[in-house]
Amino acid sequence: MNELISIIIPVKNGxxxxxxxxxxxxxxxxxxxIIVVDxxxxxxxxxxxxxxxxxxxxxxxxxxxxVAKNSGLKAATGSFxxxxxxDDIMRDGALQTLYNSFDENTDAVEAKVxxxxxxxxxxxxxxxxxxxTEPFYGxxxxxxxxxxxxxxxxxxxPENMRAGEMLDWEHKMKQNGxxxxxxxxxxxDRRIHTTNFGKTDQQTEYKDYAAVLRAxxxxx
Amino acid sequence: MKYALNEAKIYxxxxxxxxxxxxxxTGIYYGMNSFASDVYxxxxxGVSTDDILAAAxxxxxxxxxxxxxxxxxxxxLVEKGILLxxxxxxxxxxxxxxxxxxxxxxxxxxxFNDAQELLLADPIHEVKExxxxxxxxxxxxxxxxxxxxxxxxxxx
Numbered sequence: 001m002n003e004l005i006s007i008i009i010p011v012k013n014g015x016x017x018x019x020x021x022x023x024x025x026x027x028x029x030x031x032x033x034i035i036v037v038d039x040x041x042x043x044x045x046x047x048x049x050x051x052x053x054x055x056x057x058x059x060x061x062x063x064x065x066x067v068a069k070n071s072g073l074k075a076a077t078g079s080f081x082x083x084x085x086x087d088d089i090m091r092d093g094a095l096q097t098l099y100n101s102f103d104e105n106t107d108a109v110e111a112k113v114x115x116x117x118x119x120x121x122x123x124x125x126x127x128x129x130x131x132x133t134e135p136f137y138g139x140x141x142x143x144x145x146x147x148x149x150x151x152x153x154x155x156x157x158p159e160n161m162r163a164g165e166m167l168d169w170e171h172k173m174k175q176n177g178x179x180x181x182x183x184x185x186x187x188x189d190r191r192i193h194t195t196n197f198g199k200t201d202q203q204t205e206y207k208d209y210a211a212v213l214r215a216x217x218x219x220x
Numbered sequence: 221m222k223y224a225l226n227e228a229k230i231y232x233x234x235x236x237x238x239x240x241x242x243x244x245x246t247g248i249y250y251g252m253n254s255f256a257s258d259v260y261x262x263x264x265x266g267v268s269t270d271d272i273l274a275a276a277x278x279x280x281x282x283x284x285x286x287x288x289x290x291x292x293x294x295x296x297l298v299e300k301g302i303l304l305x306x307x308x309x310x311x312x313x314x315x316x317x318x319x320x321x322x323x324x325x326x327x328x329x330x331x332f333n334d335a336q337e338l339l340l341a342d343p344i345h346e347v348k349e350x351x352x353x354x355x356x357x358x359x360x361x362x363x364x365x366x367x368x369x370x371x372x373x374x375x376x
Contacts, residue, residue, distance in 0.1 A: 138341025167338050210233035210240040213335065217240075217251045 002099055003079040005032045005145070008072030009054070010065050014086035015043040017118075017191065021086050022052045024142075028095040035075050036086075037068040045086075066165050070156040081148050083140040087191040088113070090142045094187035098145040107178040108146040111187035113139050118193035125194055135186045140166055142188030150178050163205035167212040223294070224306035225264045232302075234261060237319060241302055247336035250300070255323035256293065258316045263303060265311045269294055275313035276320070283325050293327040300331070 007025055011018060018036070025034055036049035040062035049056050057071050069083055080099070084090065094111065101109045115131035137143075154172040157165045173180055225232055231242045239257035241250040252260060262272050273290055276282050283289070297303040 136337070136341055138337040166341075167335060170335075170338060206231040206242060207233050207235075209242060209339065210231070211235065213240050213242070213249050213332075214235065214238060214251075216335070217330075217332070 001031045002096075003031075004077065005030060005080040005082060005095065005099070006035055006072070006076035006078035006148070007032050007082045007084050008035045008037065008069060008076065009049075009084050009086050010037045010039060010068030010072060011041070011045055011086035012039040012062060012068075013041045013043045014045045015041075015048055017087035017193075018045060018048055019052065020089055021084060022049070022054060024088075024090040025084065025095075027092055028090065030095050030099065032095070033076070033078060035072045037072045037075075039063055039065070039068045064162060066157050066161050066163075067159050069165065070159060073151055073156060076148060079148055080145055081151070082142065082145050084188070085141040085190070087118075087193065088141050089189045089191070091187055091189065094142070094185065095145070097183070097185055098187060101181060101183050102145075102147075105179055106147075106181045107150045108144055108173065108180045110137060110180055110182045111143045111185040112137050113141060113143050113188045113190045114186050115192050116189050118191045121193060129192050129194075131192050137182060138166065139190065140169075141190060144180075150176075153178065161208045161211075164208040164212045167209060171212060171216050221270075221294075222266055222268045222306045223263045223298070223303040224266065226301055226304045230302050232260075232264070237316070242339060243301070244339075247333070247339035249332050249335060249339070250302070251330050251332065253323045253326065253328035254316070254319040255325065256327040256329055258319045259290070259293065259327060260297070262311070262313055262315065263294065263297070266306065267311045267313045271313040272315070275315045276325070279315065279317055279320055281321065281325070286325055289325065289327055293329060296329055 009018070009021065022034060025032060034052075034054040035057060036046070036054045037057045037059065038046040038049065039059045046056050046058055055075060057075050059068065059071065072083070073081065082095075098109045098111060112135035114135040115133075117126050117129075117131065150173065153176045154169070158168060161168065170180065229243055229245045231244060233240050234257055237254045237257055239252045239260050243249070259272060263269075269290060273287055276286055276290070294303070298305070
């Protein structure tokens with residue numbers, strides 16, 4: 001068996017898709033604990049997650065995806081962690097391939113994701129959401145397996161951020177001499193639907209991005 | 221000549237006097253030193269290059285060839301699609317003498333592509349408020365000391 005992998009699903013109001021996401025993880029046939037961080041949902045996401053045998057961490061107040069990731073990390077007991085969105089579907093065998101790609105010098109393994117339109121979307125809704133047609137790197141969801149020990153070195157995500165946590169994570173991994181290995185694998189299908197993007201204040205979110213980029217430049 | 225920020229594709233942020241510009245279409249980002257950031261800020265506020273040059277020429281220590289430096293800087297910003305030529309502007313130039321001195325009147329402007337994948341992977345979208353997922357403002361941690369402690373641990 002593998003060392004325990006903690007798969008963290010931060011979610012708000014995910015009742016429509018979370019069953020599929022959990023089923024995709026269970027099909028990996030790996031030793032995993034699935035931690036659902038219910039971030040103040042108004043729906044029955046937490047109950048569904050409990051019924052599916054997931055460990056549930058509940059935020060009574062909506063704190064956002066960044067804080068939810070941290071709550072998942074605090075609850076994780078595995079030697080490896082992965083973040084997985086509640087609406088995405090991991091491909092069969094992907095977790096094993098990610099796991100097998102580690103060696104002693106690897107702290108994280110990154111695969112690609114590919115977008116797909118959720119089947120219920122109308123043609124008009126599809127036209128409103130442009131998707132990437134080619135697989136791509138750069139998202140946590142179901143694509144990056146990380147040694148839990150990496151977070152002992154880099155700390156949790158900064159909770160004053162609303163966006164850009166992946167940029168921050170990658171930057172701090174490099175700063176701490178931790179290695180991210182990319183592999184040519186599409187691990188997860190990322191569902192595009194009408195509600196999967198966080199409601200954003202563009203100026204605020206780009207300001208978070210800029211803050212991380214500014215920190216990167218200070219280190220160059 | 222007057223200019224305006226190409227807001228359709230460039231996001232710009234100036235914090236602590238340092239500008240960071242992100243091209244949302246390419247994932248390329250740009251950094252500047254403090255004086256370049258100050259000149260850039262004037263440009264995007266509608267100050268003409270002539271007025272900026274006049275203000276710079278009133279500062280002690282300005283190099284004789286500063287007009288060339290300024291023109292080259294502006295040309296780069298236009299070439300990169302950051303600035304667009306604009307018609308009217310009403311601001312008067314306001315340059316920071318300390319930034320000019322600190323930067324020795326050099327207008328440093330650098331381009332970076334080391335975050336392209338991440339900046340392009342998950343573009344920022346506007347969605348309906350009732351459907352989205354954003355934190356309650358009160359739940360975000362505004363405690364600067366706590367943030368500094370966290371950063372100190374991470375940056376050690």
